[in-house]
Structure formats: structure tokens, C-alpha cells
Amino acid sequence: xxxxxxxxxxxxxxxxxxxxxxxxxxxxxxxxxxxxxxxxxxxxxxxxxxxxxxxxxxxxxxxxxxxxxxxxxxxxxxxxxxxxxxxxxxxxxxxxxxxxxxxxxxxxxxxxxxxx
Amino acid sequence: xxxxxxxxxxxxxxxxxxxxxxxxxxxxxxxxxxxxxxxxxxxxxxxxxxxxxxxxxxxxxxxxxxxxxxxxxxxxxxxxxxxxxxxxxxxxxxxxxxxxxxxxxxxxxxxxx
Numbered sequence: 001x002x003x004x005x006x007x008x009x010x011x012x013x014x015x016x017x018x019x020x021x022x023x024x025x026x027x028x029x030x031x032x033x034x035x036x037x038x039x040x041x042x043x044x045x046x047x048x049x050x051x052x053x054x055x056x057x058x059x060x061x062x063x064x065x066x067x068x069x070x071x072x073x074x075x076x077x078x079x080x081x082x083x084x085x086x087x088x089x090x091x092x093x094x095x096x097x098x099x100x101x102x103x104x105x106x107x108x109x110x111x112x113x114x115x116x
Numbered sequence: 117x118x119x120x121x122x123x124x125x126x127x128x129x130x131x132x133x134x135x136x137x138x139x140x141x142x143x144x145x146x147x148x149x150x151x152x153x154x155x156x157x158x159x160x161x162x163x164x165x166x167x168x169x170x171x172x173x174x175x176x177x178x179x180x181x182x183x184x185x186x187x188x189x190x191x192x193x194x195x196x197x198x199x200x201x202x203x204x205x206x207x208x209x210x211x212x213x214x215x216x217x218x219x220x221x222x223x224x225x226x227x228x229x
Contacts, residue, residue, distance in 0.1 A: 043220050043223070045220070049217060094215075101147055101212070102210045102212075102215075102216050102217075104218060106160075
């Protein structure tokens with residue numbers, strides 16, 4: 001079965017530190033890739049997405065992610081985190097076979113705590 | 117702006133009760149989804165629907181059923197609630213076109229005693 005792995009379950013950083021959250025998926029075909037974020041007490045919202053083209057995608061709030069097909073990875077990065085980035089981050093994959101249902105397979109999430 | 121609303125933010129029920137969780141979206145989306153979110157397990161798909169009266173099982177459908185009588189509304193039903201169904205339940209919707217984004221509701225935190 002297809003799966004999505006997020007290797008870091010909890011990450012604690014100081015403000016201004018750089019962030020990289022790992023995401024790997026197991027599906028071998030074409031995929032659509034997403035990062036969602038859930039701030040404390042808020043809805044799950046889209047941070048960025050990759051469908052095709054430039055493998056380096058930019059999202060909201062200074063986040064970016066790089067799709068590396070050969071490594072089945074879609075890691076999330078931010079050069080300098082802020083206290084307001086404290087949240088839970090979810091990687092998700094829509095395997096191409098999912099077609100127009102747009103079904104997603106989610107990773108287990110990474111809790112990021114940024115210390116002021 | 118897409119809006120997905122869920123009927124309750126918090127719900128406390130007793131074991132054996134029948135529980136209804138309601139989700140409404142206002143963007144005429146064809147696809148709707150129910151997930152449960154548990155610490156360390158991420159989001160797991162319970163059921164989804166791609167049209168009125170149509171439904172498909174997700175990864176963890178046991179103990180749940182769904183109803184989609186109108187396009188904008190998707191209900192999750194716990195026929196006989198059990199303590200292991202204590203969780204955060206998230207509803208989402210998306211258009212039925214390739215490469216669309218899922219939009220999520222605020223979630224319902226259900227406690228079964």
C-alpha cells in the first residue's frame with residue numbers, strides 16, 4: 001500500500017534557525033504533492049503544492065519545498081523560522097491513479113515548536 | 117473563499133450512543149471526505165463521496181457510515197459510539213477535477229465516555 005513517511009515527529013527550534021522537514025512517499029508513479037499546516041486551534045490549510053514543472057515550489061509565509069523524484073522525497077524548508085510558525089505540518093500525496101477524486105494519503109505529521 | 121463548516125467543535129457522547137457529525141461546504145464541490153486525526157497517526161480517511169448518494173470506503177471505515185443526500189452536505193454517523201472513536205474528525209471537500217486542492221473544516225473533537 002502507498003504510504004507517506006515524515007521522519008521528524010517533534011522539532012524544536014529557536015527563532016531565526018533554518019528548518020527542513022523530511023517527507024518520503026512510497027508510490028512509484030506520478031504523484032501530486034502537498035504540505036498542509038495546522039496552527040494551534042485553526043483549520044488545516046494548504047502551505048504549498050507540487051503538480052508538475054519546476055521541482056522547487058514556493059508557498060505561503062516563506063516556505064518552500066523541493067520535489068526529488070529519484071529519492072521519492074518532498075522536503076519542506078524555511079531559511080529562518082519565526083515563533084508564529086509553531087504548528088503541526090503534514091505532508092500528503094495524491095497518487096496519479098486517484099484521478100479526479102483527489103484522494104490524499106497523509107503522513108503522520110511533524111509538530112514544530114519555535115522558541116522565541 | 118471556500119468555506120467548509122462542521123456542526124460542532126466539541127462533542128461529548130456516551131458509549132453506545134448514535135452520533136451524527138455534519139459537514140457543509142459552500143463551493144459546489146463534488147467530492148467530500150471524512151478523516152479522523154489522532155496524535156502520531158496523522159489523518160486517516162474514513163469515507164469519501166464523489167456525488168450525491170455515492171460513497172466509497174476509505175482506510176478505516178469500520179464502525180462508521182456516511183450519508184450524502186445533498187451535494188453540499190456530508191454526514192458521518194457513528195452507529196454505536198465506542199471509546200476508541202474518541203478523536204478529532206475533519207471534513208474536507210474538493211472539485212472533481214484533476215489536481216485540485218482539498219479544503220478542510222475546523223474539525224469536531226469527539227469524546228466518547
